[in-house]
Amino acid sequence: xxxxxxxxxxxxxxxxxxxxxxxxxxxxxxxxxxxxxxxxxxxxxxxxxxxxxxxxxxxxxxxxxxxxxxxxxxxxxxxxxxxxxxxxxxxxxxxxxxxxxxxxxxxxxxxxxxxxxxxxxxxxxxxxxxxxxxxxxxxxxxxxxxxxxxxxxxxxxxxxxxxxxxxxxxxxxxxxxxxxxxxxxxxxxxxxxxxxxxxxxxxxxxxxxxxxxxxxxxxxxxxxxxxxxxxxxxxxxxxxxxxxxxxxxxxxxxxxxxxxxxxxxxxxxxxxxxxxxxxxxxxxxxxxxxxxxxxxxxxxxxxxxxxxxxxxxxxxxxxxxxxxxxxxxxxxxxxxxxxxxxxxxxxxxxxxxxxxxxxxxxxxxxxxxxxxxxxxxxxxxxxxxxxxxxxxxxxxxxxxxxxxxxxxxxxxxxxxxxxxxxxxxxxxxxxxxxxxxxxxxxxxxxxxxxxxxxxxxxxxxxxxxxxxxxxxxxxxxxxxxxxxxxxxxxxxxxxxxxxxxxxxxxxxxxxxxxxxxxxxxxxxxxxxxxxxxxxxxxxxxxxxxxxxxxxxxxxxxxxxxxxxxxxxxxxxxxxxxxxxxxxxxxxxxxxxxxxxxxxx
Amino acid sequence: xxxxxxxxxxxxxxxxxxxxxxxxxxxxxxxxxxxxxxxxxxxxxxxxxxxxxxxxxxxxxxxxxxxxxxxxxxxxxx
Numbered sequence: 307x308x309x310x311x312x313x314x315x316x317x318x319x320x321x322x323x324x325x326x327x328x329x330x331x332x333x334x335x336x337x338x339x340x341x342x343x344x345x346x347x348x349x350x351x352x353x354x355x356x357x358x359x360x361x362x363x364x365x366x367x368x369x370x371x372x373x374x375x376x377x378x379x380x381x382x383x384x385x386x387x388x389x390x391x392x393x394x395x396x397x398x399x400x401x402x403x404x405x406x407x408x409x410x411x412x413x414x415x416x417x418x419x420x421x422x423x424x425x426x427x428x429x430x431x432x433x434x435x436x437x438x439x440x441x442x443x444x445x446x447x448x449x450x451x452x453x454x455x456x457x458x459x460x461x462x463x464x465x466x467x468x469x470x471x472x473x474x475x476x477x478x479x480x481x482x483x484x485x486x487x488x489x490x491x492x493x494x495x496x497x498x499x500x501x502x503x504x505x506x507x508x509x510x511x512x513x514x515x516x517x518x519x520x521x522x523x524x525x526x527x528x529x530x531x532x533x534x535x536x537x538x539x540x541x542x543x544x545x546x547x548x549x550x551x552x553x554x555x556x557x558x559x560x561x562x563x564x565x566x567x568x569x570x571x572x573x574x575x576x577x578x579x580x581x582x583x584x585x586x587x588x589x590x591x592x593x594x595x596x597x598x599x600x601x602x603x604x605x606x607x608x609x610x611x612x613x614x615x616x617x618x619x620x621x622x623x624x625x626x627x628x629x630x631x632x633x634x635x636x637x638x639x640x641x642x643x644x645x646x647x648x649x650x651x652x653x654x655x656x657x658x659x660x661x662x663x664x665x666x667x668x669x670x671x672x673x674x675x676x677x678x679x680x681x682x683x684x685x686x687x688x689x690x691x692x693x694x695x696x697x698x699x700x701x702x703x704x705x706x707x708x709x710x711x712x713x714x715x716x717x718x719x720x721x722x723x724x725x726x727x728x729x730x731x732x733x734x735x736x737x738x739x740x741x742x743x744x745x746x747x748x749x750x751x752x753x754x755x756x757x758x759x760x761x762x763x764x765x766x767x768x769x770x771x772x773x774x775x776x777x778x779x780x781x782x783x784x785x786x787x788x789x790x791x792x793x794x795x796x797x798x799x800x801x802x803x804x805x806x807x808x809x810x811x812x813x814x815x816x817x818x819x820x821x822x823x824x825x826x827x828x829x830x831x832x833x834x835x836x837x838x839x840x841x842x843x844x845x846x847x848x849x850x851x852x853x854x855x856x857x858x859x860x861x862x863x864x865x866x867x868x869x870x871x872x873x874x875x876x877x878x879x880x881x882x883x884x885x886x887x888x889x890x891x892x893x894x895x896x897x898x899x900x901x902x903x904x905x906x
Numbered sequence: 907x908x909x910x911x912x913x914x915x916x917x918x919x920x921x922x923x924x925x926x927x928x929x930x931x932x933x934x935x936x937x938x939x940x941x942x943x944x945x946x947x948x949x950x951x952x953x954x955x956x957x958x959x960x961x962x963x964x965x966x967x968x969x970x971x972x973x974x975x976x977x978x979x980x981x982x983x984x
Contacts, residue, residue: 817940824970831966889933893978895970903969 332480337556340473343466344557346446347396350462363397367407370631374624377414387419387518388553391572392470395557395565405564405635409571412554413624413631416547416575419518420617439475442468474553501541501584504534508545513552521546522612529608536608537587540615544580547620551576567638574634579623593618650680650724652731660739663747670739670751673732674758674878675808680724681761682801685867687713687720688768689775689794696798697805706791706798712776717769725765732758750880757877760870767863767870768797774856785848789839789857793864796832800825800868804875816890818879822872823895829868830904836861934982941978945971 323330367373381390391412398408442464449461512521525534525542534542551573558569583590594615595605603610627634653676654669686693690713691706699705736755743751771793778790803825807818836857844854876894880887895903948971952964 814940816937817944820941820971820974823974824967827966827970828963885930885933886936889930889937892981893937893974895973895977899973899977900970903973904966 329480332476334480336473336476336480338473339469339476340556341559343469343471343473344392344396344559344561345466346462346469347393347466348399348561350459350464350466351396351402363402363407367403367410370406370410370628373403373407373410374414374417374628377411377416378418379414380411381415381418382421387415388474388550389467389470390415390418391551391554391569392557395554395561395568396466398568399561399565405567405571405638406631408564408568409575409631409635410628412568412572413575413627416579416620417617417624419547419550420613420620424613424617439468439471442471444468498584500538501587504538504541505545505548505580505584508542508547509549510545511542512546512549518546518550521549522616525612526609529612536611537591539608539612540587540590541584543612543616544583544619547616548573548576548580563642567635567642570638570642571634575623575627578627579619582622582626583619590615590619590622650676650728652676652728652735655731655735657738660742663743666739666743667747667750667754670732670735670754671878673728673735674754674761674874677725677728677732677758677761678804678874678878680728681765682805684717684720684724684765685768685797685801687715688717688765688772689797690779691794691798696802702798702802703791703795706795707788710780712780717765717772721765721769725762729758729762753877757874760874764867764870764874767867771860771863771867774860778853778856783849783853785843786853786857789836789849790860792832792836793860796829796864796868797871800829800871804871807875807879815880815884815887819876819887819890819894822876822879823900826869826872826895826900827904829865829872830900833861833865834904931982934978938975938978938982941971941975945975 320334323334365372366376377390377394380393381387394403394408394411394415397403398405403411446461446463446465446468449457450465452458452461508521508525512518522543525539525546529536529539551569554569554572558566561569594611597614597618598605598607598611603614652673654672656669660666683693686696690711691709692713695705695709696702733755736751740748740751775790775794778786779794781787781790803821807821840849840854840857843849844851849857876891880891945968948964948968952961952968955961955964
């Protein structure tokens, strides 16, 4: 109930907000554009996975000091720790860097961002990143139209950055009106409560302005106008540091769990550093004075002293937290667990079995059957049938002709989560155990590996078949509908036969193996019949040429699927220890022999 | 690896290969019997039905079984 009403409620609130406040509209649009940019950025970086960028990132972030340095340098160049953190989130979401390396980069970014304080202090400089948004978008989109995978990726990265900048720009514009409402003097409170209050204000101001640099300028102005005390100014700077994390948190909304963990690490680091800085504010003031004196900064040059403070407390934070990186990563993994995906897990493969060839073959065969079961479900739904209809209906042809229910499901997702995972595990298990296997077992192992590959191929063919099979099973043209129902029947019949043989405890392996040849002959015959029928119904204009082309193409998918299924069954139904079945394997007919038996 | 050990391994390997490729005659006999039974079963069913669809299907199956029996005989002779 809550789930159903949540989306309309959010849309209503947003709509109402847009109606009453143009600023709210601008802020919301900013957030939307920003998130859109994040999606682009992630897609762009994904184009480089397995390539130069991955190697470069791996090399530059494989040790904590390297990832720290990466964060320092990149933030110093970009002059935005928020931007570096969102880019790191997209790296981590694309699987280019590990969580620990990502945390290292974030820590480094916090040191890198202090160079901004020095720039502000020295030149009053504020790098306006939004100015780059438009050219980046234009170049990015032009590149994304290119054929090359890498140019496309680079285009998506550029466009993503452009959208990020544009989003930040709109958020800033939207918040502009709130900026003047900060009357810092009216909020002056002494002692620690004052420090915490000003830290909160600093955080809020940074969230509003989307730039810690802008907050620093605000602090300096307030300090120059004596609106606030020096210590309150420091608290504002601490808050500004915490406030920058909001950009990363917004960025993490569209990221995967790793990205969310990284945003969590950013928040924890900045909050812990901030709390430590406030707790030891007097010691920091003393340290700032010592450092300032030693480098010749005047006692009343608050601008420079603020830059010194900013650097000192971020350095302290990094020194405190670096030894805890791994613990922090572990904590985040436990507290932000990965949403349990409905991934199929191998049931029978165990590394412990590798030493025992018989066990390896047995568990491998059971796992390939497991893969077959997973694929069966997808194939059944792919041809819009329930598993039970295939296995239990008394008249399969009639059931298929009468049942017009379309099964709505994401075949690609199921393929990824149920088939590809198991296939990967099987291939990996074989590659690990192959070296230990005696030669007499290797042939069966090869057969099982081939069978697993054929099951995967079957699912892919069903994917291609599904579109037209679904369209034409609902068609008002009974001729094309019947033909597609025949294709569905052929797949269903073969699956049913394989399961019948598998479930039959008394079945003779050798005869089951040879029975597959009879089914192959049936497919062959169906192929010849179909060719004749298509020519006839096409000549009589009962189906269109487009329908005929689809039908013949799809029949090839069905043909391939059927052969793969039967070959798989032949591989799964025999065992190297069953010598009659081994002999039957020699008697199994090849394609030419089956063709001969079908037509004669 | 010492030469004697290598020779031993080679012998074992080739021995296994030869052993693996040879189909024992009794296994072929068993298979011949099973296929023969099946052939008669199909023939009986064929004789008992007038349904043209069923007949066509059974005839096709019979042809496959005969082809398998032929192949088995060729294998037994070789």
